[in-house]
Amino acid sequence: MPNIQVNLDMSYFNKPYLPMLNNEERFNVVWGGAGSGKSHFVVQKIILKALKYPNRTILFTRKVQATIKDSIFQLAIDELNKMGILHLCDVSYYALTIKFPNGSRIFGKGLDDSEKIKSIAGIDDIVIEEATELSQDDFSQLNLRLRSKAPNQQIHLMFNPVSKLNWVYAHFFDRGTPDSTLIVHTTYKDNRFLPKEYIASLESYRVTNPLYYQIYVLGGWGITGKRVLDNWHVQQFDKNELMRKQLCYCFFQILRGELR
Ligand SMILES: Nc1ncnc2c1ncn2[C@@H]1O[C@H](COP(=O)(O)OP(=O)(O)OP(=O)(O)O)[C@@H](O)[C@H]1O
Ligand SMILES: [Mg+2]
Structure with missing residues (x-):
């Protein structure tokens, strides 16, 4: 199975995210202000995981299916293009899938229908864009689906801190950091790629x-x-x-x- 090599310098990434580049915690919480590079970093990391582990299955999700294509899915396409490897991947905007030559694949699925979650199986990584849009039950269901035998299975959650009344506050912050959780907080000041x-x-x-x-x-x-x-x-x-x-x-x- 053909492997793709990409050589990226550490300067490719915004520095505050580096502790999350090769970590092993199951839950990865990336929160903070707008334009801080959260989505870029998580997509970059996930692409590198897809290349590192053959046959990796990665779910990109957010509450509403229709919002995936123009946000996180498009970001992955742009990032693959920037890395110079898009032409080696098989992309379907219709099915929201990206297939890598090593058998890994990214697929997008919304959680607008809670039954959809239960049909998801064999996932090795989950990326949740705008996690505050989900209910705690959506999150718990996703967590239950992440049970393949692949190494270093992780869930990445991204969000802006809209309200302490949201479940993410109670779950990840209110009673201290839960087990196997890495939290990174950033603002636009941490993103050196932003237009002025x-x-x-x-x-x-x-x-x-x-x-x-x-x-x-x-x-x-x-x-x-x-x-x-x-x-x-x-x-x-x-x-x-x-x-x-x-x-x-x-x-x-x-x-x-x-x-x-
Ligand atoms: N390699 C890069 N890393 C981070 N940001 C980049 C990079 N290249 C360009 N940018 C610029 O930074 C902007 C914000 O990045 P990104 O969308 O990842 O932020 P975010 O923290 O997810 O924002 P939001 O909270 O609004 O979802 C991009 O729209 C782009 O203009
Ligand atoms: Mg984002």
Whole structure:
């Protein structure tokens, strides 16, 4: 069975993710702000696992089947292209499958129908994009399906910390880190590949949307209890000055073609 060799320097990856590149923990939690490189890293790692272990079967999943093709599946195609090995793989956008010459395969399946999960068998790795969209039961069912004889079986969960009321908080954070779990937290500052326009648009949330700023820029828990934000204080402000800042900001957005 033909093996593919790819030689990647460690500088290929964003540094904060390196502890997760060759680890053995079953549960891999990658959380934080938007654009921090979570999906890129997990896809890179999974491709390397598919190449390392022949006949590996890898499930890419998220709650809604229709969202897989344009997100995590497309990312894998782009990454294979960047690695220069896409032409060696057999890709079906219709079936959401990527077959490698060594018999490994990635396939995408949504969890919109809970019965779908029970029909999944023989999986060696699971990648869950936007894990907060799943229910705890979806997650438990997936975990039950990961029971092949292959070495180093892992589940990767990615998400932005929208709310502490979500099951991921109770499961992975509230009572300390569970057994066999590696957690990596990142924000856009950890992603050296980001375009500066994107960084500026993220930073603009500081003024325009404090909740988004907390979740997607700082990578902190958004809804932390009954109150939406804990991190607030009472302060005098000049309404006209705030309006002026907001108008200037909109004006620059229009100039940059970001607002119509
Ligand atoms: N090798 C790379 N690693 C990480 N990011 C990259 C890389 N190459 C390009 N990027 C840029 O970083 C952006 C964000 O990466 P990615 O989608 O992996 O972040 P994310 O943390 O999954 O974001 P989100 O929280 O919104 O899902 C990409 O859209 C792309 O512009
Ligand atoms: Mg992502």
